[in-house]
Amino acid sequence: MSIVETSAGDAKNDAEGRFQPHLLGRRTPIAIVSAIATTVPAIAVIAVLLVLFSKALPAIKYNGLHFLTSSAWNPGNFYANPVVTNGVEHPILAKYGVWPLLTGTLESSVIALIFALPLSVGAAFIVAKKLPPRLRSLAGTFLELLAGIPSVIFGLWGALTLGPILSKHIYPFFAHHAPNIIFFRLFRGNTGNGEGLLTSALVLGIMVVPIIASTTRDLISAVPRLTEEGAAALGFTEWEITRKVTFPWISAGVIGATVLGFARALGETMAVAMVSGAVLGTVPHTIYSTYSTIAAAIVTQLDSALTDATGLAVETLAEAALILMAVTLLANVAARYLVKRVSSTSLPIGKGL
Amino acid sequence: MLQDTPSFDGDVKKLDEGSITESADAVLSVRHLEIGFNAKKVIRDINLDMPRGHVVALIGPTGSGKTTFLRSVNRLNDKISGFWTKGSISLHGEELLSKDTDLLELRRKVGMLFQRPNPFPMSIKENVLAGVKAHRLAPKSQHDEIVRENLEKVGLWKAVQDRLNDSPFRLSGGQQQLLCLARSLAVQPEVLLLDEPTSALDPISVEAVEDLLRKLVPEITFIVVTHSLAQARRISDHTMFFYDGKLMESGETENIFNDPQMPETQYYISGRMG
Numbered sequence: 291m292s293i294v295e296t297s298a299g300d301a302k303n304d305a306e307g308r309f310q311p312h313l314l315g316r317r318t319p320i321a322i323v324s325a326i327a328t329t330v331p332a333i334a335v336i337a338v339l340l341v342l343f344s345k346a347l348p349a350i351k352y353n354g355l356h357f358l359t360s361s362a363w364n365p366g367n368f369y370a371n372p373v374v375t376n377g378v379e380h381p382i383l384a385k386y387g388v389w390p391l392l393t394g395t396l397e398s399s400v401i402a403l404i405f406a407l408p409l410s411v412g413a414a415f416i417v418a419k420k421l422p423p424r425l426r427s428l429a430g431t432f433l434e435l436l437a438g439i440p441s442v443i444f445g446l447w448g449a450l451t452l453g454p455i456l457s458k459h460i461y462p463f464f465a466h467h468a469p470n471i472i473f474f475r476l477f478r479g480n481t482g483n484g485e486g487l488l489t490s491a492l493v494l495g496i497m498v499v500p501i502i503a504s505t506t507r508d509l510i511s512a513v514p515r516l517t518e519e520g521a522a523a524l525g526f527t528e529w530e531i532t533r534k535v536t537f538p539w540i541s542a543g544v545i546g547a548t549v550l551g552f553a554r555a556l557g558e559t560m561a562v563a564m565v566s567g568a569v570l571g572t573v574p575h576t577i578y579s580t581y582s583t584i585a586a587a588i589v590t591q592l593d594s595a596l597t598d599a600t601g602l603a604v605e606t607l608a609e610a611a612l613i614l615m616a617v618t619l620l621a622n623v624a625a626r627y628l629v630k631r632v633s634s635t636s637l638p639i640g641k642g643l
Numbered sequence: 644m645l646q647d648t649p650s651f652d653g654d655v656k657k658l659d660e661g662s663i664t665e666s667a668d669a670v671l672s673v674r675h676l677e678i679g680f681n682a683k684k685v686i687r688d689i690n691l692d693m694p695r696g697h698v699v700a701l702i703g704p705t706g707s708g709k710t711t712f713l714r715s716v717n718r719l720n721d722k723i724s725g726f727w728t729k730g731s732i733s734l735h736g737e738e739l740l741s742k743d744t745d746l747l748e749l750r751r752k753v754g755m756l757f758q759r760p761n762p763f764p765m766s767i768k769e770n771v772l773a774g775v776k777a778h779r780l781a782p783k784s785q786h787d788e789i790v791r792e793n794l795e796k797v798g799l800w801k802a803v804q805d806r807l808n809d810s811p812f813r814l815s816g817g818q819q820q821l822l823c824l825a826r827s828l829a830v831q832p833e834v835l836l837l838d839e840p841t842s843a844l845d846p847i848s849v850e851a852v853e854d855l856l857r858k859l860v861p862e863i864t865f866i867v868v869t870h871s872l873a874q875a876r877r878i879s880d881h882t883m884f885f886y887d888g889k890l891m892e893s894g895e896t897e898n899i900f901n902d903p904q905m906p907e908t909q910y911y912i913s914g915r916m917g
Binding site: 521 | 717719746747748749750751754755757758759761762763764765773774777778823826827830
């Protein structure tokens, strides 16, 4: 059979008689299937980008660079006759800006991570190291169940339960006692009915916890026992083992998991749409402000956008989606860079230990 | 494990307290030691004295309890559920199997080298200093000197002096094990426990480690668990033969290998068992 010869493939000796194996190997069924499997994701990403871009093109022409910095979100007058600017037909007075949505997306996701990261890593260490084996698997199961809960349920819970409780009993305390100086000023002001930046960031945080925690837990259990025992045998305290051996060993992986969680938070739609307050045109000025994110805006605006006969509203949503995708891709690239830096200093990851 | 072996005389002469000469030079003394996991007894009533400044080889078939014993000396088994001990292990007369034992200090005095190299995820330099820092043994100004001294001791200095801040995981397996040895030596232990320290190494590295042990006695007492009889013969001054949780026979290596007293010992060292 040819499988055995696959690695040799279409290899041949070159002019000077040196042997060079063919890089891609022979075209066996396995090679063909794996070629398809490896190219499909790449093609999918490029196709999505292309379709989004072509759909957004008129909006990009009409909104211009201003789209990134403007705070306006005015679809214009759908009932008046459309006018044409820059070769794009649009409702009169239409003006769009993604700035509040972009900041809302980033702010809510960053705040979500601020809550989720320590909670997840702490939970992972407790599950992996402190719980007795029987409880360990039970806790792990619940962690995975948490990841499987549909986001609309989180949204409902956030809007009906968490938000009202926080705004009634918790937020007022901070709102009254936060000092009126930079940063802390953000915690002052009207706490609203519970829909807003902080509540939705908390809901997002809870949704992100299982992603980071279960990955971190697996990473912790994959740290070689011999290495941790070596640290114990050298007279390290338990805390020193965790801090100097276990955590550095997994840190690159935790960064990767964190970015997964961040990407999830950036793109999370339903829960945020339900808890954000769905306000489009203003940048949140306190931590309790109602706001929206790109993903939530797309889902809440799509219906009305479809009634725009000129199509500009939908094309603008596509443009916003394009920006969301760019942000997510950027986060991934940044993560890769970070993971590479961390693992090149001292970690065995990727070095074939 | 013991198929086709002749039945041993059930009444084996036991080593007891009386038969051991109380030597002032003993670094470790073990009295009536029993070790088990839950209902299973792994070590049965062991008495022994480890002579100071020698290499002591613990040999015996798999499951004879030698590694369990070794890991009990620095209390590394404590975390295993169901683990228990009875009797006494003392270091210079200081009881080690007590709940008041300072484990961190014990582990500084009694170091350990494992079956496979286990460098920590930090630079080569930080690996050597890991124990020194944990026990605050030296001011920062002496750290560079400590790194150099210990890497020179294990013969690694020339190879790594230009990449002290690099990852230890790029070193070869043998070099990694030498680094772990340097890390253990840096805290100036009195006893070093070695659990099959060369089983994962290539022959050249094995030789390097073995030569080192011979060089480092008598400052340090080495207790080496090994499955290689040839190694036990090459490196040890004393050999202790474990069998079925008991210390069957103990004495100078030459005597154990040339004139074993117990039938089990004879059988094991002739290579027909284990």
